[in-house]
Structure formats: C-alpha cells, structure tokens
Amino acid sequence: MEPSLPRFQKAHGKSEAEIRRRILQAIFEMRLPPGERLTEEQLAETFEVSRTVVRQAIARLAQDGILVKMPNIGTTVAAPTRKETRDILAVRKMVEPDIVRMLAAGTVSGGLERIDAHLAKEKAARNEGDRGTLVRLTGEFHLLLAEVAGNHVLTRLMTGLQTLTCLAILLYAEQDEACPPDEHRRIAESIAAGQGERGARQMLEHLQHVEVDLHLDRPDPASPISDTIAWLRGKSEE
Ligand SMILES: [Zn+2]
Known part of the structure; x- marks a missing residue:
C-alpha cells in the first residue's frame, strides 16, 4: 500500500511546499479568516495528499506563527492580538x-x-x-x-x-x-x-x-479562553 520511497519523497516535497503556498494565498485573499479551524483530514482531502504531508505543512506554518496548534482545539489560523x-x-x-x-x-x-x-x-x-x-x-x-x-x-x-x-x-x-x-x-x-x-x-x-489604520492603541478584549486559564492558574496556586 505504501508507495516506493523515492516517488513518495519527490511527491511529498513538492506537495508540502504547494500546500503551504496555497494556504498562504488563501490567507492573503481573505478566504481563510483569523481563528478559522483547519483539520488534517480536511486538508488531506482537499489537496489529495496523505495526512503525513499535511502534517509537515502545518508544522512549518505553525513554526512561522501563521497557524496555531492548541491541545483539544486543534489547528487554527492565527489571530494576532x-x-x-x-x-x-x-x-x-x-x-x-x-x-x-x-x-x-x-x-x-x-x-x-x-x-x-x-x-x-x-x-x-x-x-x-x-x-x-x-x-x-x-x-x-x-x-x-x-x-x-x-x-x-x-x-x-x-x-x-x-x-x-x-x-x-x-x-x-x-x-x-x-x-x-x-x-x-x-x-x-x-x-x-x-x-x-x-x-x-x-x-x-x-x-x-x-x-x-489598525488602531493598535485600543486595548485587546480579554478572550474567554485566557480568562478560564487565568482562573485555573489562580485556583492551582491557592
Ligand atoms: Zn504595502
């Protein structure tokens, strides 16, 4: 079932870069909004590649801060404060x-x-x-x-x-x-x-x-997630 190694590596390298390029383009064209959740399954199906390839693309974009991986929530498009x-x-x-x-x-x-x-x-x-x-x-x-x-x-x-x-x-x-x-x-x-x-x-x-034009002097609204985390942290220190 596994493709032979050289063919797999060749397709893999090309696809991984292509997936990253397409995700960046979608963000640039405002098709992927900040905070949007992405799943490996959905991306693998969309690009017709294995989940291993998708995982590599996600890891690289997460390294650059463009995607954010959160336990129990999954991968989302970054929403910078x-x-x-x-x-x-x-x-x-x-x-x-x-x-x-x-x-x-x-x-x-x-x-x-x-x-x-x-x-x-x-x-x-x-x-x-x-x-x-x-x-x-x-x-x-x-x-x-x-x-x-x-x-x-x-x-x-x-x-x-x-x-x-x-x-x-x-x-x-x-x-x-x-x-x-x-x-x-x-x-x-x-x-x-x-x-x-x-x-x-x-x-x-x-x-x-x-x-x-971004009005960055305004305060960031507190997110419900960080409020909960702050509360949990407070509780554990008691
Ligand atoms: Zn410019």
Whole structure:
C-alpha cells in the first residue's frame, strides 16, 4: 500500500511546499479568516495528499506563527492580538527600510522588471475593484522586495510577518485597503533611481500608514479562553 520511497519523497516535497503556498494565498485573499479551524483530514482531502504531508505543512506554518496548534482545539489560523500586531510592525519597520536600501544599491538581474510587472497587476486589480486580489497583491509586494533582494532568510521572515499583518488587517483595519494607493509605486521609483535613503523613508512612512489604520492603541478584549486559564492558574496556586 505504501508507495516506493523515492516517488513518495519527490511527491511529498513538492506537495508540502504547494500546500503551504496555497494556504498562504488563501490567507492573503481573505478566504481563510483569523481563528478559522483547519483539520488534517480536511486538508488531506482537499489537496489529495496523505495526512503525513499535511502534517509537515502545518508544522512549518505553525513554526512561522501563521497557524496555531492548541491541545483539544486543534489547528487554527492565527489571530494576532493588537499587542502582537504592534510587535510585528515594529520588526517590519526595522527590516523593510533596509530592504529598500539594499535594493536601491542594486538588485539581482530582472529585479526591477519584476517589481514593475507586479505594480501593473496591483493597478489593474485596483481599477477592476477586485478587492481580494488587490489585498493579496499589496501583501505580495512586500514579499517580492525581500525576494528580489535575494536573501532566503529575509524572504522567510517577511512571509511570516506579512501573513500575520494580513490577518491583523482583517481583524482591526477600518479602511478597505491594506496598503494606501501609490505608496508602493513611489518606493519602487526610489529603488529604480538608486535613492536608498528616500526609499527607506517612504517605506517607513508607508508602514506607519498601515499601522495607523489598525488602531493598535485600543486595548485587546480579554478572550474567554485566557480568562478560564487565568482562573485555573489562580485556583492551582491557592
Ligand atoms: Zn504595502
């Protein structure tokens, strides 16, 4: 019944990465809301792969904080609190202006063309009023910059941070769009002109605009689960 080892490993590696990619895309397009419960059975059936492969994909996404595994509840899509979102954006503000500086100093071959092509897609989605695609594309712009910088560690870090920001936007944003129009284009223009400092400043301001729209200064509501845990903890200490 078990497939032969080499075939299994080949299919396994490909499928696991593909499942992760599809889950991230679903989050970026707001098809998978924060807190949504996912089961191994459901994912294995959807992607027509073994539960072992699904388990690997879940483990990797859980490592990046995108999925959360809780005993007795199972696996859910992360629902970052306001405090967590503030921390995520603080890291983004440290990292992303430097990505822009790196890119302004020189990109890998074809990098500027890829950024331009991406901006054209964002513009088309905005004109067509295709909100799901637009939100995904504006999120992917930030990942593309990390990717074009050619640093895999940075790409993985940014994937986690960007995905969690998308989930926070769904929870807390009051406006319709995650990234304000034209700001990506201005950052890209600074990169193309080799103006790293200007681009870095624009990126910082851009992230501040995203943050302002999330109203992170409001208190986090206490969740019923953490209340219970606090109560149990209090009882055990008596
Ligand atoms: Zn943006």
